[in-house]
Amino acid sequence: MAGVSLVCVPLVAKSVEQMLSEMATAKVRGADVVEIRLDHLASFEPRRDLDLLLRNRPLPALVTYRPKWEGGEYEGDDGRRFEALFLAMEFGADYVDIELKVAQEFLDYLSGKRQDRTKLIVSSHNYQSTPSTEDLSSLVARIQAVGADIVKIATTAVDIVDVARMFEVMVHCQVPMIGLVMGERGLISRILCPKFGGYLTFATLSVGKESAPGQPTLSDLLDIYNIKQIRADTKVYGIVGKPVGHSKGPILHGAAFRSVGYDAVYLPLLVDDFASFLHTYSSPDFAGFSVTMPHKEAALACSDEVDPIAKYIGAVNTLIKRPSDGKLIGYNTDYTGAISAIETTLQGSSGKVSAGSPLADKVFVVLGAGGAGKALAYGAKEKGARVVIANRTYERAKELANLVGGQPISLADLENFHPEEGMILANTTSIGMHPNIHDTPLSKQALKSYALVFDAIYNPVVTRLLREAEELGVTIVTGMEMFIRQAMGQFELFTGLPAPEKLMRDTLLSMQ
DSSP states (O other): OOOOOOOEEOOOOOOOOHHHHHHHHHHHHSSSSSEEGGGGOOSSSHHHHHHHHHOSSSOOOEEEEEEEGGGGOHHHHHHHHHHHHHHHHTTTTHHHHHHHHHHHHHHHHHHHHHOTEEEEEEEEEOSSOOHHHHHHHHHHHHHHHOOOOOEEEEEEETTTTTTHHHHHHHHHHOEEEEEEEGGGGGHHHSSTTTTOOOOOOOOOOOOOOOOSSTTBBBBBIIISOOOOGGOOTTTEEEEESSSSTTOOOHHHHHHHHHHHHHEEEEEEESSSOHHHHHHOOSSTEEEEEOTTTTOOHHHHHOOOOEOOOHHTTOOOOOOOOOOOOEEEEEOOOOHHHHHHHHHHHHHHHHHHSSSTTTTTTEEEEEOOSSHHHHHHHHHHTTTOOOOEESSHHHHHHHHHHHHHOOOEEEEHHTTTSSSSEEEEEESSSTTTOOTTTOOSSSSSSGGEEEEEEEEEOOOOSSHHHHHHHHHOOOOOEEHHHHHHHHHHHHHHHSSOOOHHHHHHHHHHHOOO
């Protein structure tokens, strides 16, 4: 049953006028259906208002009059509600939604007056959790038995793995089914709806107009996730993290996939337990993941094979499911992104292209001894640089320096450290990151001995450290440059195609 899912915009305005105006907007913006939520209207005159709302509707309409006891706003008795829903059918509503708890009563009330042109959606909402696959299946059977044209089940995701049970039930359902999992951890149910044969998914006109937790906006669904192009065999990629809501990945990779015609979607994946996520979504269609905090070490542990450098760094930021055998291969494109950005910039500023790396034999100072520090230290070492590790706590610096065969130094001592001119500085700490944009890890005075300063932070793009380096005439490389290159590296691992560099840069610039 997989294929195109309808995109429905819920109208939750307080007045009929406002609803009519939002209906027109939904049509212009590409929605397929609107859901008229009668329970949100501040005052409601059934005959007059339903006529106004349905007579010249620009889109097919679903009419819902949700009671408080099923998560809606209506507090009166069911008699009035049934009457209004019957009127909606008389006025030609395309769909009417009734809750499973009272579906039999509603059908008895209609007693043969059921309109053929109106499809009946029978719905069940669970705001606590997502039941087992068996319980979901028997719920589907109960809804079908009562005489639904379309089955609707909405549950709540306590963990992203809950969504897999909904997908399983949807794929096997013999009648049209709307299966959605609410909350941020359930977002993928709303986007991958067409992949698993869902009849319809909800999207809001703007943030704040949700009729249920976790609904994406219409523009995100159509433009970022490209939902109209998702089919049963569309591949799924995504950024796995916690938190993950503010990642630029979906916009960047989504645009890149689209530009080369690669049949894939890239999702934000809010994951609590990395191993259980991989175990649940083990099908080949879930083909690869970008990995961010706090899962980079777990990704290493879960890999069947690891790129030697990623293994040495002790962190994986890219996981690919190898098509031939389904094995998980771990990579780290963070360090390649940063090192190549620094090398390209050095070559550009010196004007000469050398055979070896421009980092060879240079003093390369890494600020910070965490995961990113480790990645850069190893990357620089591999290129023949003489690595110095500076950290607030000297002990951490010493540990990492021993690992890479470098020299440790405390952050305080770095102020007066200039064994030679033309050194490279790479900041991997969060000092200077939004909101603390006035902080810097090193005084402006101390930056004079450096030929190039790199900052892994990309919010703000130009940190105080970079600004002060630039004022001294020192070449700078931003965290945005590292970000774009690590994303290009991931794209190439995901697709086996060269990354559309210009498009990716333009996309990132348009997000600034």
